[in-house]
Amino acid sequence: MRARLSGRGDAVAATFIALVGLAGAAGGVSLGLYSGRAPGPGLIPLLAGAAVAVSAGAIALAAWAGPPRPAPPATPEGLRRVVIVLLLMGAWVVLLEPAGYVAATAALLVALLRFVERVPLRVTLAVALATAGGLAALFGGVLGLPLAAWPAWIS
Numbered sequence: 001m002r003a004r005l006s007g008r009g010d011a012v013a014a015t016f017i018a019l020v021g022l023a024g025a026a027g028g029v030s031l032g033l034y035s036g037r038a039p040g041p042g043l044i045p046l047l048a049g050a051a052v053a054v055s056a057g058a059i060a061l062a063a064w065a066g067p068p069r070p071a072p073p074a075t076p077e078g079l080r081r082v083v084i085v086l087l088l089m090g091a092w093v094v095l096l097e098p099a100g101y102v103a104a105t106a107a108l109l110v111a112l113l114r115f116v117e118r119v120p121l122r123v124t125l126a127v128a129l130a131t132a133g134g135l136a137a138l139f140g141g142v143l144g145l146p147l148a149a150w151p152a153w154i155s
Contacts, residue, residue: 008063008064010059010063011060011063011064014056014057014059014060014063015056015057015060017052017056018052018053018056018057018060019053020052020056021049021050021051021052021053021054021055021056021057022049022053023049024045024048024049024052024053025045025046025048025049025050025053026049027042027045027049028042028043028044028045028046028047028048028049029042029046030042031045033046037144038143038144038145039143039144039145043143081116084115084116085112085116088108088111088112088116089108091108091111092104092105092107092108095107100147101132101135101136101147102132102133102136102147103132105128105131105132105135106128106129106131106132107128109124109127109128109131109132110124110125110128113127113128135147
């Protein structure tokens with residue numbers, strides 16, 4: 001049986017967030033999506049707003065569709081995981097400049113997958129390297145926005 005969201009408050013909040021996402025996407029379009037062959041200032045806001053709208057819309061539909069169910073109680077393990085993820089994200093922000101995008105992102109994904117989610121090492125390394133390399137290729141190759149792949153002292 002699929003878990004339902006905890007109540008109608010979730011549905012109202014998710015609907016509001018979906019509307020905010022749509023407004024952000026519309027704002028992105030008004031800024032312009034491309035200028036010449038390069039991405040314009042509105043492309044990322046459009047994509048982010050659309051992602052928020054779709055995600056929140058799906059949550060809202062699930063919340064409106066079924067009867068409310070109480071949320072599961074918080075556990076010490078859940079709190080520990082949240083704290084670890086927040087610390088890792090902070091470390092990623094700090095390491096981004098000195099380590100470079102690809103190295104910092106790969107390290108973040110390895111830490112998240114291996115130590116928070118306990119994914120096997122081979123899968124962890126494959127996912128981390130493919131994701132970091134794929135994002136670098138997307139931004140550098142497709143969008144023309146080169147990222148610092150490695151630390152400046154290596155280049």
